[in-house]
Amino acid sequence: xxxxxxxxxxxxxxxxxxxxxxxxxxxIFGMMRIINLAHGEFVMLGAYAAVIAANAGINxxxxxxxxxxxxxxxxxxxxxxxxxxxxxxxxxxxxLATWGLSLLIIGLxxxxxxxxxxxxxxxxxGFAIGNYRTSWYTLFLLAVALGMMAIVYAxxxxxxxxxxxxxxxxxxxxxxxxxxNPAHIxxxxxxxxxxxxxxxxxxLAPVSGITPVMGSAYVAKxxxxxxxxxxxxxxxxLSASGLFGFINQxxxxxxxxxxxxxxxxxxxxxxxxxxxxxxxGRFFKGTV
Amino acid sequence: xxxxxxxxxKTSLSATAALASPAISTRYAFGSDxxxxxxxxxxxxxAIASSGVTMVTAMxxxxxxxxxxxxxxxxxxxxxxxxxxxxxxxxxxxAQQLALKDRVDVVHGGITSASRxxxxxxxxxxxxxxxxxxxxxxxxxxRNTFCTGTTPAQTVEKLVPYAMKxxxxxxxxxxxxxxxxxxxxKWMTKYMQDNGGEVLSVDFFPLDVTNFGPTIxxxxxxxxxxxxxxxxxxxxxxxxxxxESAGMKGQIPIASTTFGLVxxxxxxxxxxxxxxxxxxxxxxxxxxxxxxxxxxxxKKRWPDIPYISELTAANYxxxxxxxxxxxxxxSLDRMAVIEALESxxxxxxxxxxxxxxxxxxxxxxxxxxxxxxxxxxxxxxxxKAVQPSDTAMVCNLKDNPRDNQQYxxxxxx
Numbered sequence: 187x188x189x190x191x192x193x194x195x196x197x198x199x200x201x202x203x204x205x206x207x208x209x210x211x212x213x214i215f216g217m218m219r220i221i222n223l224a225h226g227e228f229v230m231l232g233a234y235a236a237v238i239a240a241n242a243g244i245n246x247x248x249x250x251x252x253x254x255x256x257x258x259x260x261x262x263x264x265x266x267x268x269x270x271x272x273x274x275x276x277x278x279x280x281x282l283a284t285w286g287l288s289l290l291i292i293g294l295x296x297x298x299x300x301x302x303x304x305x306x307x308x309x310x311x312g313f314a315i316g317n318y319r320t321s322w323y324t325l326f327l328l329a330v331a332l333g334m335m336a337i338v339y340a341x342x343x344x345x346x347x348x349x350x351x352x353x354x355x356x357x358x359x360x361x362x363x364x365x366x367n368p369a370h371i372x373x374x375x376x377x378x379x380x381x382x383x384x385x386x387x388x389x390l391a392p393v394s395g396i397t398p399v400m401g402s403a404y405v406a407k408x409x410x411x412x413x414x415x416x417x418x419x420x421x422x423x424l425s426a427s428g429l430f431g432f433i434n435q436x437x438x439x440x441x442x443x444x445x446x447x448x449x450x451x452x453x454x455x456x457x458x459x460x461x462x463x464x465x466x467g468r469f470f471k472g473t474v
Numbered sequence: 475x476x477x478x479x480x481x482x483x484k485t486s487l488s489a490t491a492a493l494a495s496p497a498i499s500t501r502y503a504f505g506s507d508x509x510x511x512x513x514x515x516x517x518x519x520x521a522i523a524s525s526g527v528t529m530v531t532a533m534x535x536x537x538x539x540x541x542x543x544x545x546x547x548x549x550x551x552x553x554x555x556x557x558x559x560x561x562x563x564x565x566x567x568x569a570q571q572l573a574l575k576d577r578v579d580v581v582h583g584g585i586t587s588a589s590r591x592x593x594x595x596x597x598x599x600x601x602x603x604x605x606x607x608x609x610x611x612x613x614x615x616x617r618n619t620f621c622t623g624t625t626p627a628q629t630v631e632k633l634v635p636y637a638m639k640x641x642x643x644x645x646x647x648x649x650x651x652x653x654x655x656x657x658x659x660k661w662m663t664k665y666m667q668d669n670g671g672e673v674l675s676v677d678f679f680p681l682d683v684t685n686f687g688p689t690i691x692x693x694x695x696x697x698x699x700x701x702x703x704x705x706x707x708x709x710x711x712x713x714x715x716x717x718e719s720a721g722m723k724g725q726i727p728i729a730s731t732t733f734g735l736v737x738x739x740x741x742x743x744x745x746x747x748x749x750x751x752x753x754x755x756x757x758x759x760x761x762x763x764x765x766x767x768x769x770x771x772x773k774k775r776w777p778d779i780p781y782i783s784e785l786t787a788a789n790y791x792x793x794x795x796x797x798x799x800x801x802x803x804x805s806l807d808r809m810a811v812i813e814a815l816e817s818x819x820x821x822x823x824x825x826x827x828x829x830x831x832x833x834x835x836x837x838x839x840x841x842x843x844x845x846x847x848x849x850x851x852x853x854x855x856x857x858k859a860v861q862p863s864d865t866a867m868v869c870n871l872k873d874n875p876r877d878n879q880q881y882x883x884x885x886x887x
Binding site for chain 2: 189192193196199200203293296300301302303304305306307308310311312313314317318319320321323324392393394395396397399400402403404435438439442443444446447
């Protein structure tokens, strides 16, 4: 019984961290059709921002939840102004440019901070369910994922900015006719996506190995999840990260981590073959 | 006197050739003042860079010291190094370049076992002497190659019984999913069984796994007395952090064949690294005069240098072992140097006496068992002059000089 509870918790944790990792990408890719191959490096920058702030004496919670998204959001703003704004509608070019950007970020980070980095201790402790122990941090990640989901949903669904952003994504020309400057909306949305990604990096920092190349471990899974989820940002990403997190964690538990990854990628291939528009293209049409 | 254009060109060309001939003939015929070319292939960027960067400092320091002392055979050393960028394809490419274009006299390099197996055949084919100065899973048997780092019989064999004595007889093995991890896991299993222990499970992890939640639950379900880890790379450091945050720290001891080689004790929190056992050929904390002098030299030249581990010390010692071989042979001829090295060269380096074993082309060297305390390695036991007995079981280059393969231990469990 306690084992079942702990495995269930692992599954939920896997899904929650996947959701956090993908949400920013879903905003950028799902809304603007920019394939941001530097997504993993945005995660890495978030982790670095959190760790550096925490090591400089700033409260760990503020470092993770405020400093990391702020830094990466600002960085995203600069990237959008200098690079991405020339690439809207040019899918292949955007891949090439952001891949170059990812190499640049890795190189710069290595040059400035070196190959290894002093990490921060994981806050909160562990707790026991029966004979099994796990960390409170697992539950914290879940809470952050739920919180982010609520915030992004509320912003897109209930605010004026959300309405305008969705309108621009659907039909930029019509939105421009109605007096909206699409360039500003793109800029704000890209920056928002980067900030959400930075937050994911920040909260994952205490449980990850912090290196300049850590981003590459996340980027493939994040893309598969976003593509598997389809166009709807919240419902698509949520359903896909739930499904893939479930498959990956249970696969890793009942077989080995190697097969856990194999099963994950196999099921992603099958899913995209059956549902080329992603889960939300079939089941949650018209949702956010 | 009128000079035709044709005559002018003829005369000036022949004059140039005559003037240049001493340089050309010296270069190709005598070469007595030319530098000796030492090739080095190490990853200075990418995922393996955290290992490679400090190894480069050791090579540069070693070459500088040899040159300050007047070089080898009266000639200076010239270091030709390429950054292989953690990319196996670049290893193959630069290996060919070192062998064919730069025509180096020796190559020191390779970090992962995968990189070594990518370049070793190239140096065999083009007959360039090759030194691999990194601890690895053992078993390489090749007359052109010298492996100067520690092998499992020198480290794992000491680590497993010591950790068992301080915990219990049931172990859970976690290892990286490539040739180093796979073979090291076999050695761990063998030494567990040799000491009357039992292995509950062996789990392999691709290098990009970052979430160890399911594994930590599985370990708790299996209830081992001891965890043996051959996890590799920055992503796998997550295991130690997630283990600590689950409150498992102190409940089950961890012994590792990789933790601490690339600065881990100072990059994770003290509470994460505390009490982990390790066994390597060298630690920065060793207080012998040779070790302290070595550490001071590197820290003086590179004040920001991260932790100096066996990787760095063995790379330095590898260069000097080769230099001793050249001195003894009195020439740079490849076979003469190999035979000199096989005769039992000893160099007293930062880790103590390192002796090349002619039969296996591996080294007899000291091993040190240590435990992390407060971000530092606390050396608990010293094992003097440990033989590379794992490779010696399968490899005899004296009787079979033409042998060329990597043996993999076969454990019937």
